[in-house]
Amino acid sequence: MKSFISQAPATRVVFGEGAMSELQSEISRLSIGRAFFLSTAAQRETIAIARESMPDIFAGEFADAAMHTPVAVTNAALAAMREVEADGLVSIGGGSAIGLGKALALRSGIPHIAVPTTYAGSEMTSILGQTEDGVKTTMRDPAVQPATVLYDVNLTLTLPAKTSGVSGLNAIAHAVEALYAIDADPIILLMAEEGIRALAGSLPRIGKDTQDIEARSDALYGAWLCAVCLGRTTIALHHKLCHVLGGTFDLPHAETHAAVLPHAWAYNAPAVPEAAAKLRRALATDRPAQLLFDMTASFGAPTALRDLGMPKDGIDRAIELIFKNPYANPRPLEPDAIRALLEDVWAGRRPNA
Structure with a gap:
């Protein structure tokens, strides 16, 4: 231990x-x-x-x-x-x-x-x-x-399916980063995996029936767990990207998190094998980034930053701000790789991970 x-x-x-x-x-x-x-x-x-x-x-x-x-x-x-x-x-x-x-x-x-x-x-x-x-x-x-x-x-219960989906993926992002946070403790790791599992299992049910009270209860339970993880661990690249993109270009909060999550995870996954094993188990898939991307698309939500209102020439400004005050991250921030990440999420390309 x-x-x-x-x-x-x-x-x-x-x-x-x-x-x-x-x-x-x-x-x-x-x-x-x-x-x-x-x-x-x-x-x-x-x-x-x-x-x-x-x-x-x-x-x-x-x-x-x-x-x-x-x-x-x-x-x-x-x-x-x-x-x-x-x-x-x-x-x-x-x-x-x-x-x-x-x-x-x-x-x-x-x-x-x-x-x-x-x-x-x-x-x-x-x-x-x-x-x-x-x-x-x-x-x-x-x-x-x-x-x-x-x-x-x-x-x-009044949340539309699309809003529920991107809000739930926003919550999942909190727990995903907690899985590899430098200050995560054993309780947080358990809560993160359980929160991801609860949301990943309930969000598709809500997509089919927004009045499914059991699915809603499971999703809110998962969101609570993921929120605790956010409150008790250090955030990393995913949240840095979303803070820069949202604050600079006034992009919608949850939609931005949902679009960025698959790409930020794919960037960090090679550096965090233990976290990767937990996420694969929680999502019941060998390709978490693709599943998260497909979940966003399944709710009819944008998977591309360009569809959320970000101009392509904003990528340079975003990179400048990301490196001006970077958050701690398990994989070093590499300028060319970060640019490629932003170009992929701007265009809405499905990650290969």
Whole structure:
């Protein structure tokens, strides 16, 4: 057994069908008297239900959360939150809403309850990514870790099949990188493999029937495991690529992760034989990169960055930013190989791995 250090941040998790019904009790448990709700427009109806059910606690709402957590949006939300003298945050939605909640928690120090409605995973991490002037930067700080996470399977039933697929592949990417993270411990390796297995088995079922509650439950369970892996390990090339591409070219978050994942894995696979064996077992295939590529295509999602809005001449800019502040990676970053990777994912070529 290799030496390791294991440290688990304390986040309370409430999981299951109807978990949203526990929101008011969780607000009270954290001694929140005036809760400020965050979302995108898609979750306004859910927030309206919360407002009606707890009018004495509901302080206000901000429904303009945006991808990649723009600093300008955070500043606007912070002003609105301070105006109503909120002493707690509730974010309902995907990575945009939860990322905004984390940014506000960092600036204000007040408790944050996250209610994820996708499989993105931000809710279980102390990672905050923020975008300003076209550059996305990331940081880790315990202050941004939500105090409580409510996983209500019912809130994922309205996710379209395509959105479910790319969101689930985004979650899988977190666990894939955890398989070869330099700081992964034995528990994380088990969680990563199980999270990948749960999502890979449930996402095709959701593609056939978005109302399959058992498949939805399995997917949310897998997403939780993958999110824990993201929160407790060092990220590498895959996430660096997605942070650069998303922040620089304003590409959609989950779709970018889904498109990049097969290629980033194919790049690193030769350097991580033990991780490769675990991923083959979790996906039940000898060619993980091709299976992940085919899964993205099966949901009708783009496999090419050009179809997500990235200009081909942006490859040079992306390479510049990747090498300007690279993340630790098991395989050294080779300029020609990184260029080939980006050209392949820009064109949507199926990897041979």
